[in-house]
Amino acid sequence: MKQLVIETKQLSKTYEGVVPVHAVNEVDLEIENNEFTAIVGPSGSGKTTLLNMIGGLDRPTSGGVKVNGHELSGMNENELIDFRLKHIGFVFQSYNLIPVLTAKENTEFIMLLQKIDKKIRDERVEKLLHEVGLGEKMNSRPAQLSGGQQQRVAVARALASKPDFVLADEPTANLDSHSTANLLDIMARLNQEEGITFVFSTHDQRVIDRARRVITLVDGKIESDERR
Amino acid sequence: MRLIFRLAWRNLWRNKRRTAITLASVFFAVIMATLMMSVKEGVYKSMMDGMVASYMGFAQIHANGYWESKSIDDAFLFSDSLQGVLAQHPEIVGTVQRIEGFALSAAETTTKGAMVVGTDPEGERQMTQLDERVVAGDFFAPNDQAVLIGQGLADYHDLGVGDTIVLLGQGYHGTNAAGKYPVKGIIKFGSPELSKQLVMLPIEEAKRFFGTGEHITNLVLLFDYPEQSVDIAAALQSELGERYEAMAWPQLVPELVDMIEADRVEGYIFMFILYMVISFGIFGTVLMMLAERKHEFGVLVAIGMKRVKLGTVVLMETLTIALLGAFLGMLGAFPVCASLYYNPIEFAGDDETAKMFEEYGMEAVIQASIDPSIFIQQGSVVAIVAAVIAFYPLFSIMRINANKAMHS
Structure with a gap:
């Protein structure tokens, strides 16, 4: 059953300065569950800013963001942190794993913050790391993993808490072709088999080719919204 | 809580050099402060022993x-x-x-x-x-x-x-x-x-x-x-x-008490300066650590770690170093002070230093004190100073903006 997960209304972000920059300009957007969406556009088109506002990491200058019916602009910083923990998974361009924790502990981290029972945590971490092909690397620290492997741990971490959707900001920007293909395969499979909603910001053609919906931003505005 | 402990402990070993530098600064600070106080108190004791215990007595009774x-x-x-x-x-x-x-x-x-x-x-x-x-x-x-x-x-x-x-x-x-x-x-x-x-x-x-x-x-x-x-x-x-006067030694030798008090005040001023130097040293390493890890803090808050929890991790890291450094400093100071206690430095009568001591009415001997309260007091002061500094990262993290921190 289709359900609206993300909804933006007249969402704008303007950076004040000598010349104000409208990074995101009155964007209306609706993303449903189970979508595999890529937000594309040239550098400076507002992709990351849009993603940050959807993820509650940045506040809009005007307009609003609703996630699963919850209006983010009414929340204070602590409520936003809590909301992100429960509802949103993040995958960053530079992996951003906790260097002192192993792959298993990094994946488990969000669940520990959510105070999920150890038995459930262990089962889920094992399942996720096997799904991303890192069952043998559970006890490796990030420094012992390749870039592609680290990004797969980041995906596992993002999914560990069973979020409403995963926001991935340029997830393949630092990966080679093989790792990119591998990561996209994993995310596509999780999307199709487990119904997880993914929203990417990217200008990587390989990601765009795999997306089922491509939203193109130019100068902070949606230029096209193509469903495949 | 286990997560906080685990993160704090592992972070301590993450940048071993920084941890070692901070630990060493607290360690040597405690040794310096303790040695200084121990020598001062030892000299006071020797003065009091010279005047009070060996001659004046702890109190006297006279006709009024x-x-x-x-x-x-x-x-x-x-x-x-x-x-x-x-x-x-x-x-x-x-x-x-x-x-x-x-x-x-x-x-x-x-x-x-x-x-x-x-x-x-x-x-x-x-x-x-x-x-x-x-x-x-x-x-x-x-x-x-x-x-x-x-x-x-x-x-x-x-x-x-x-x-x-x-x-x-x-x-x-x-x-x-x-x-x-x-x-x-x-x-x-x-x-x-x-x-x-x-x-x-x-x-x-x-x-x-x-x-x-x-x-x-x-x-x-x-x-x-x-x-x-x-x-x-x-x-x-x-x-x-009223027929008699019973006087305790501070009344019998007020000039000695005044001199010790004045010297103590001077010592406290010096100690304050020392504590300030130590504080800025520790504060410097804490600031360096905050700057180095700002991006990481941003990521952790972005993925849902409450700022107070993150702040507690960093607070525990700094507190662990401060308390460990202070404890080791207290242990390290003991043999130094004990060696000066059991082997006091005696200056010969014609030595310039001996003459200076004599001018102040003191025996020309430097003997440290091994009174445990000195070690505990100095260790505690440095630990408290470091602990107060440790709260700075907590307050700093409580104000962190995940997005800005991630882009720092």
């Missing part, structure tokens, strides 16, 4: 007004009623009767004002261990008609054991006090001032010299716990009434 007049005429009888009052105080572990007066001391070609003290040899032996301070000759016996003189006075008159010293002064109620005595021994006092002017007689001979009959001028008291001196003296004063 004696300490002000220092007149032999203000003498009193060690009566049964007075002994009865003292017997009510089990904390008084010893008493020595003395007669103190002034006389002109003369040798073959020199004269000098001297403090003539008649005392009970056996009492002094037990209470002030005066016999252990004899550096030449022998300690006197109760019936001797001989004197012990301070080393400083002996040097001044160029007198040795067996030589004769002449004393001329005023006795009880205007009588003449005159006598010629052989020097039986030379004594060395911690206080150079005492050493330069002291002549000691057995009390029976002093009674004859000053003509006081059975009267004495000072009753010296010794306690088990010197820190109770003021309280015991106050209690005695109220029991003895």
Whole structure:
């Protein structure tokens, strides 16, 4: 059953300065569950800013963001942190794993913050790391993993808490072709088999080719919204 | 909580060099501060021992007004009623009767004002261990008609054991006090001032010299716990009434107390400067750590870690270093201070440093104190300073903006 997960209304972000920059300009957007969406556009088109506002990491200058019916602009910083923990998974361009924790502990981290029972945590971490092909690397620290492997741990971490959707900001920007293909395969499979909603910001053609919906931003505005 | 501990502990080992530098700065700070305080307190103790424990006693009883007049005429009888009052105080572990007066001391070609003290040899032996301070000759016996003189006075008159010293002064109620005595021994006092002017007689001979009959001028008291001196003296004063004055050692030697207090204040100022230097050193490493990990903090908050939890991790990291450093510093300071306690530095009499010590009325010896409270106090102060600094990252993280931090 289709359900609206993300909804933006007249969402704008303007950076004040000598010349104000409208990074995101009155964007209306609706993303449903189970979508595999890529937000594309040239550098400076507002992709990351849009993603940050959807993820509650940045506040809009005007307009609003609703996630699963919850209006983010009414929340204070602590409520936003809590909301992100429960509802949103993040995958960053530079992996951003906790260097002192192993792959298993990094994946488990969000669940520990959510105070999920150890038995459930262990089962889920094992399942996720096997799904991303890192069952043998559970006890490796990030420094012992390749870039592609680290990004797969980041995906596992993002999914560990069973979020409403995963926001991935340029997830393949630092990966080679093989790792990119591998990561996209994993995310596509999780999307199709487990119904997880993914929203990417990217200008990587390989990601765009795999997306089922491509939203193109130019100068902070949606230029096209193509469903495949 | 286990997550917080785990993260904090592993983060400590993440940048070993930074952890080691911070740990070392706290460690050496505690050692420096403790050593400084230990030497200061050791010198104070040596001054007090030199003046108080080895001569003045922890409290004295006189006839009312004696300490002000220092007149032999203000003498009193060690009566049964007075002994009865003292017997009510089990904390008084010893008493020595003395007669103190002034006389002109003369040798073959020199004269000098001297403090003539008649005392009970056996009492002094037990209470002030005066016999252990004899550096030449022998300690006197109760019936001797001989004197012990301070080393400083002996040097001044160029007198040795067996030589004769002449004393001329005023006795009880205007009588003449005159006598010629052989020097039986030379004594060395911690206080150079005492050493330069002291002549000691057995009390029976002093009674004859000053003509006081059975009267004495000072009753010296010794306690088990010197820190109770003021309280015991106050209690005695109220029991003895207005005929007597019971004075604790801080009242007897106020100039010594003032000098120690003034020196302590100076020490505190120096310690404050030291603490400031230490604080900025630790603060510098904390700031460096915050700057290095700002991006990571942003990521953790972005993925849902509450700022207070993240702040607690960093607080625990800094606190662990601070407390560990302070503890190791306390342990490290002990052998340093103990070596100066068991092997004090003694300066020779003609050494410039020795002369400087003498100018301040101190024995030219540097001996540290190993009083555990010094170690605990300095360790605690540095730990508290470091702990206060440790709260800065907590406050800083409480204000962190995930997005800005991630892009820093």
